[in-house]
Amino acid sequence: MGVRWHGKGAYGRGIVTTETVKAKSLYRAREGDFTFNRIDTQNGAFDVVPAELDGALATNEFPLYEVDEEEAEARFLLLNFRRPEVLHQISTLRAGSEGRARWKEADFEAWIVPVPPLSVQRRIIELIxxxxxxxxxxxxxxDALDALLRGRKEELFARYAATGTPLPIGEVLEEVKRPITVNPVAEYRQIxxxxxxxxxxxxxAVTGESLGSKKVFWVEPxxxxxxxxxxxxxxxxIVPPHIKGYCGSHRFPTYRRLDGGDAEFFRLFFSSKVGTRLLxxxxxGGAGRNRTLNRKRLMQSPVGIPSASEQKRAICELQALEAPVMAVRAxxxxxxxVRATLLSGLLDRTIEIESAELGV
Structure with missing residues (x-):
């Protein structure tokens, strides 16, 4: 078993044999054990071993601890160690470490955790x-709303690919550059x-001096x-209306429509499967994430363009489907x-459990 970052928890890493396993020693996990990933712990790699991983094997990179049930609930400890402020503290302590330095058992065992009575711990767990x-x-x-949006988006752009007028993107979009002569004492807000x-x-905002030799350009709504x-x-x-007076680096080229149409059509296209595939x-390139867009090649790529009226209709329809997705995610x-504030308040006793229970 292993433990993923960002609170995604323990997971099965597959089957190994004595011939394929690289670790010198393995340790058997039991349901309810507290565990963490010693590498990059500040990314929230903590969990309580679930029932489906009872009996799984772990290397010494994933220490296992039995929790004294008379003192603490394992899930209460988990709530503590997944708190953003705790992860920030761990990150600060490790800031001087090089590479992927490990947060070892001694670091974990020395950590101070507030432990209220078990009854209080259980009430906090129930609230969270x-x-x-x-x-x-x-x-x-x-996710359900997004699935509807994605399905309709694929349907529309597949139709436009089959029936629209195929035009190189460069005949519909043009790059617009608004270079800035940087003033060392002025402030610049970037996107x-x-x-x-x-x-x-x-x-x-940063000063022009801090930009150094970095090339920046104005962006417009x-x-x-x-x-x-x-x-x-x-x-x-698409730069929204409220983003005014901002700039971006040369890595963020900006484009406008040549035909007077709405660039939102291309934003929606590039968010579809076929559009993302084209990008x-x-x-x-294949060296990790170092894959820079060949802008010339993109501008030469043909895309099926429907009529102006159909573009407007598609934009309205897809935006109407997109709005509730964004609202629910927000x-x-x-x-x-709210959860983070509530948990911190319950643990440092600035929020009373009774009032929190009424609120939840």
Whole structure:
């Protein structure tokens, strides 16, 4: 067995034999054992061994601990060690370590955990479970809505590929450059682009001096922006109306329609399977994630373009399907933030359990 990062928990790593196993020693896990991954622990690789992994074998990279049931609930400890502030503390302590330094058993055993009475621990677990159930329900709803969106998107763009006018993208989109002469004492606000069509994000303002020799360009609302390093992962977005006075590096080229149409059509296209596949084809290379988009090749690639009226109709339909997905995911993320605040308040006693139970 192993333990994944980011709270994804323990999992079966497959079957080994005495001939294929590389570890010198193996240890048998039991249901209810507390365990963690010694490598990159700050990424939240903690869990309680579930029933389906009872009897599984672990290397010394995944220490196993029996929990004294008269002192603590294993899942209560898990709640503690998955808290963002605890993971940040672990990360800070490991900041001077090189490479993938291990957080060893002595580090874990020296950690101080607040341990209220068992009855209180169980009430806290029940409260957080109730919030987690709500988050899981929202995630499932968002996934179902997203499946409808993706299905309709594939249907539309497959139709346009078959019936639309095939045009090289470069005949419909043009790159627009707005270079900045950087003032060392001025402040500049930059954008970033998330992969998998998750949109733009903004960064803290920095001085021109800190930009050094970095080339930056203004972005404007309505621009189609591509992250050329992660285009193959769908890192494409439209600059929204409220993003004004921001800039991006040379790795974020911006595009506008040549025909007066809405660039949103291409944002939706690049978020479809066929669009993302095209970005991947135009991003050669296989050295890890180092796959830079060949912009010239992308602009030469033909795409089926429907009529202007059909483009507008498709944009409206797909945006209408996309809006509830985004709203439900935003609500789930808001609830995750509430959960973190609630758990911290319950553990440091700034939130009373009784009031929390009423609220939940």
């Amino acid at each position: 479970d109730a919030v987690d159930d709500h988050i899981a329900a929202l995630d499932a709803e968002a 970033g682009i998330r992969s998998h069509g998750r949109g733009l994000f903004t960064k803290e 309505g621009d189609l922006v591509i992250n050329i390093v992660f285009a193959w992962e769908g890192a494409v977005a 991947a084809i135009c991003s050669p 609500e789930a993320n808001r609830l995750r933030a």
